Amino acid sequence: xxxxxxxxxxxxxxxxxxxxxxxxxxxxxxxxxxxxxxxxxxxxxxxxxxxxxxxxxxxxxxxxxxxxxxxxxxxxxxxxxxxxxxxxxxxxxxxxxxxxxxxxxxxxxxxxxxxxxxxxxxxxxxxxxxxxxxxxxxxxxxxxxxxxxxxxxxxxxxxxxxxxxxxxxxxxxxxxxxxxxxxxxxxxxxxxxxxxxxxxxxxxxxxxxxxxxxxxxxxxxxxxxxxxxxxxxxxxxxxxxxxxxxxxxxxxxxxxxxxxxxxxxxxxxxxxxxxxxxxxxxxxxxxxxxxxxxxxxxxxxxxxxxxxxxxxxxxxxxxxxxxxxxxxxxxxxxxxxxxxxxxxxxxxxxxxxxxxxxxxxxxxxxxxxxxxxxxxxxxx
Amino acid sequence: xxxxxxxxxxxxxxxxxxxxxxxxxxxxxxxxxxxxxxxxxxxxxxxxxxxxxxxxxxxxxxxxxxxxxxxxxxxxxxxxxxxxxxxxxxxxxxxxxxxxxxxxxxxxxxxxxxxxxxxxxxxxxxxxxxxxxxxxxxxxxxxx
Numbered sequence: 165x166x167x168x169x170x171x172x173x174x175x176x177x178x179x180x181x182x183x184x185x186x187x188x189x190x191x192x193x194x195x196x197x198x199x200x201x202x203x204x205x206x207x208x209x210x211x212x213x214x215x216x217x218x219x220x221x222x223x224x225x226x227x228x229x230x231x232x233x234x235x236x237x238x239x240x241x242x243x244x245x246x247x248x249x250x251x252x253x254x255x256x257x258x259x260x261x262x263x264x265x266x267x268x269x270x271x272x273x274x275x276x277x278x279x280x281x282x283x284x285x286x287x288x289x290x291x292x293x294x295x296x297x298x299x300x301x302x303x304x305x306x307x308x309x310x311x312x313x314x315x316x317x318x319x320x321x322x323x324x325x326x327x328x329x330x331x332x333x334x335x336x337x338x339x340x341x342x343x344x345x346x347x348x349x350x351x352x353x354x355x356x357x358x359x360x361x362x363x364x365x366x367x368x369x370x371x372x373x374x375x376x377x378x379x380x381x382x383x384x385x386x387x388x389x390x391x392x393x394x395x396x397x398x399x400x401x402x403x404x405x406x407x408x409x410x411x412x413x414x415x416x417x418x419x420x421x422x423x424x425x426x427x428x429x430x431x432x433x434x435x436x437x438x439x440x441x442x443x444x445x446x447x448x449x450x451x452x453x454x455x456x457x458x459x460x461x462x463x464x465x466x467x468x469x470x471x472x473x474x475x476x477x478x479x480x481x482x483x484x485x486x487x488x489x490x491x492x493x494x495x496x497x498x499x500x501x502x503x504x505x506x507x508x509x510x511x512x513x514x515x516x517x518x519x520x521x522x523x524x525x526x527x528x529x530x531x532x533x534x535x536x537x538x539x540x541x542x543x544x
Numbered sequence: 545x546x547x548x549x550x551x552x553x554x555x556x557x558x559x560x561x562x563x564x565x566x567x568x569x570x571x572x573x574x575x576x577x578x579x580x581x582x583x584x585x586x587x588x589x590x591x592x593x594x595x596x597x598x599x600x601x602x603x604x605x606x607x608x609x610x611x612x613x614x615x616x617x618x619x620x621x622x623x624x625x626x627x628x629x630x631x632x633x634x635x636x637x638x639x640x641x642x643x644x645x646x647x648x649x650x651x652x653x654x655x656x657x658x659x660x661x662x663x664x665x666x667x668x669x670x671x672x673x674x675x676x677x678x679x680x681x682x683x684x685x686x687x688x
Contacts, residue, residue, distance in 0.1 A: 280618055280619070280620065281618050281619055281620070283619075283620055289558060289561050289585075289586050289641075290641045292557065292558055292561075292665075292676075293629075293641055293642055293643055293665075293676070293677075294616065294619060294622075294623040294627060294629055294643055295629065295641055296616060296618070296619050296620070298616075298618065299614045299616045299619075299629045302614035302616075303612040303613060303614045303629070303630070303631060304612070306612050306613065306614060306654070307611065307612040307654070310612075310654055352615075352617045353617055353618045354614045354615070354616045354617060354618070354629075355614050355615040355617070355649075356614075357614075400592060401584070401588070401592030402592075402639075403582040403583070403584075403592060403593045403637075404637045405611065405633055405637065405638070405639040408611070408612065408631070530585070530586060530641075531584065531585060531586070531588075
């Protein structure tokens, strides 16, 4: 079976784009990815497009915009893992031998689709009693503070770090550093989380071009990065209450990816993880096995997760700093990994980066730990 | 067309998950697997433990303890803020998300004993009050 390689990536500036839409943003990202890959666009055989709230056939609108309609394309919805799922589907189409060149796109024009707090689907029993995503993570934060003695200031430092990373990313939603005090004094959303503990409502898109071994050989692209693993799992149905301060779903998805890639967590040089909230980054990196349980808050305080630290987490600025256009997020994480591994990350370049990991986790459904979790491992 | 005379039976806001009894009390509904005994909320079509499809619908206990909570200060228009949202562990081994009422947010504590209360949860399209559930500090143990 062939391995899969990323030969080109592109993404729009993340932020508020009142004069644009999801297809227009997706087209910009796709054209940049094609140009970056150097491939003739006629060689692209299929496409997958991840988005959440953009309605019917957004992927087709993107292809039409760039003159590429006529390809097999599937739109992919997996909540905040939609873009990552598009990458995985593209890689499966190549591994299956169906295609040699596939485009994966993730896009979202979120500012026109909702305001305020994201909620589960209205059909869900938890939505019916007032669940919001910030509240769910706030409850997990409170429990984590109770169990592991994490301080409110330690939690705020996650946002401070990611905003600092974002300040070095010209495509990030937020370009200004913030302080712990500013996090603690920002508007309360769901105690103990304030607005600076939450990822913003962001518009943006990202795209990547994936190819097979034989196509890579034909192209001779020296900047290619290998997609060593792309795993996806849905949460299990709980038969008893489980801890909300650990993520078995993240662990399971990571272990599948480590096995496929032939690595362990100790081999990961840096990671983009799904920090939709400050507490989420804590839960993710511990679930991935990158830090021990209960140990991440102190590690952040010591600077271990900084660019230049022992194991940089979210060098792009993450969802908290770069922004979180739901469907765009998973592809944008892969864009960051590719740019870091190629040594093209500019001011925020991680020295000697060889193995990067991207993690997404999206959606809420009653009775399961998480809805859709993805882990991608990229190797240079 | 006139609206037919409604019975005075109370209307649950989510009849598949919450039953309001004639005496005005309420019960959360779920499933128990007849094969392996695993409980589920809400009602399921099959058991995740043994994948058996022989499930019975059960009514859960109306008391529990608070696993964690948050004071929600931003929500959708359907839910005026602030309100307290929590996860309540029931004796059957089920964790239920519920609003917590009947006490000040500052008095809510992890581990506190709670009991289910039937409270209004919006209105039906015809304007009839709908009944849902919130958990409150257990009578005699909270500040009520």
